[in-house]
Amino acid sequence: MTMANPNWVVLGPGAISGLMAAGLLEHRQSVSILARHTRKNSVSWQITRSGKKTAFSAPVVQLPLAKNSVFIVAVKAFDVTDALQRISELDGFQKTMPIVLSHNGMVTLPATLKGLNVHYMVTTHGAVKSRDENDTICIEHRGSGRSWLEAEKKSTQAKLSPWFILQDAFPPLLLEQDLSEKRWLKLVVNCVINPLTAIYQCVNGELLKEKWQPQLYSLATEAVAVANKQGISLTRDDCYQEVLRVARETALNHSSMLQDIKQQRRTEIQQLTGYLIQTGKAAGIATPTHQALLDEFQKRYAN
Ligand SMILES: NC(=O)c1ccc[n+]([C@@H]2O[C@H](COP(=O)([O-])OP(=O)(O)OC[C@H]3O[C@@H](n4cnc5c(N)ncnc54)[C@H](OP(=O)(O)O)[C@@H]3O)[C@@H](O)[C@H]2O)c1
Structure with missing residues (x-):
């Protein structure tokens, strides 16, 4: 152009x-x-x-x-x-x-x-x-x-x-x-880090601890299945490793969603987790771990 x-x-x-x-x-x-x-x-x-x-x-x-x-x-x-x-x-x-x-x-x-x-x-x-x-x-x-x-x-x-x-x-x-692949990778990372840090009110680096790994892995696995159905060729390991990399590089930061919660601003949860769940539903892919996270988030914040 x-x-x-x-x-x-x-x-x-x-x-x-x-x-x-x-x-x-x-x-x-x-x-x-x-x-x-x-x-x-x-x-x-x-x-x-x-x-x-x-x-x-x-x-x-x-x-x-x-x-x-x-x-x-x-x-x-x-x-x-x-x-x-x-x-x-x-x-x-x-x-x-x-x-x-x-x-x-x-x-x-x-x-x-x-x-x-x-x-x-x-x-x-x-x-x-x-x-x-x-x-x-x-x-x-x-x-x-x-x-x-x-x-x-x-x-x-x-x-x-x-x-x-x-x-x-x-x-x-x-x-x-x-940019579809980059946008999906960012969506997956945000769908893991943002709701978890907002619910548990912790810095991003907290998610590097061993106790979170099974949940991080399930969240990444479900999200990748949805992405793959949209023709995005990300792998589960690409996404899981990217979540860990972002958590490591921003270890001391509060995620944008946690900042929004603290300042009582509207969050982007519906355009992140909500979008992932809906897109999964339309494609016949179950996302129970994301649904549980969304339910917990809504129970706490009604946001
Ligand atoms: N900030 C970051 O570090 C960062 C980094 C990466 C990604 N992002 C993402 O990038 C997006 C933008 O983030 P941000 O932090 O720049 O948001 P922001 O500071 O809230 O800026 C958005 C701006 O757009 C204005 N706006 C919204 N709707 C409008 C409309 N219809 N007409 C005119 N102006 C309108 C808002 O006005 P009001 O002030 O009136 O609301 C506000 O000034 C978000 O999705 C965020 O998650 C942000």
Whole structure:
């Protein structure tokens, strides 16, 4: 895809999209913001990276949309459908406009949103968003990671591709033709680590202890059976080892779901465990260990 001088439209900005918008502004890109609610003409936010604070500001999106608009949608999984619906109703929107879509879990889009030009992105960056006493959005970049974007690889026209710009603005960003396997692997890891750490209120590294291994293995085994039925060629050992690797590398962290529980925010459990169970049911694969985890989670948190 080629596009000279894209007009980046960023939803939020939230933790991840705020980092991306900041990188784009630092690369002198045209960025505008589609906020959920704002009466102002511009949106400001602050990013703390390695202890250093930097302020950013961008105008709210002008309608009708510019023809070269590219959207960045990094929202909680339960907000994905509404966010895409909102974009598709904007004056000037065309279905060919690229949409970078990044979220944990999986969301089945309604038929009306199926023809959109969605490019999934997976990221391992870690960031949290809060608001200070002046209601300014504050984003703390806590962990540098990497990202993968579902897009055609660099061509001879690379300099005209918006992905080439995004690779500079939000590095490292790898382009991959098909992210399905990566998205499923992340789903499996999240379906193991998130609910367990949220239920038992522990750091991720707790799950490395021997006593958890039979449960981790059952969860990985059931999830892989569902993934395989969807044509994803992951193995049980790929997934189990990846769960252990993530638990080891983030041993002292609280998972995002545990953080959501502690701050009494809505969790993404339905788009993680709920999605896995439903997809398994539709494919005739039983997922009793995930169901037991979901039941326990709902008993405790009704979330
Ligand atoms: N943060 C991380 O470190 C991280 C890492 C990897 C993956 N993820 C995943 O990435 C996704 C995004 O996470 P995040 O932490 O960036 O979330 P976040 O900080 O909550 O950001 C989401 C932003 O999108 C906005 N938004 C939602 N629906 C909207 C709509 N219809 N119109 C306009 N704006 C809308 C939200 O606005 P409001 O403020 O009004 O809600 C918020 O500013 C999640 O699925 C998360 O699990 C996050």
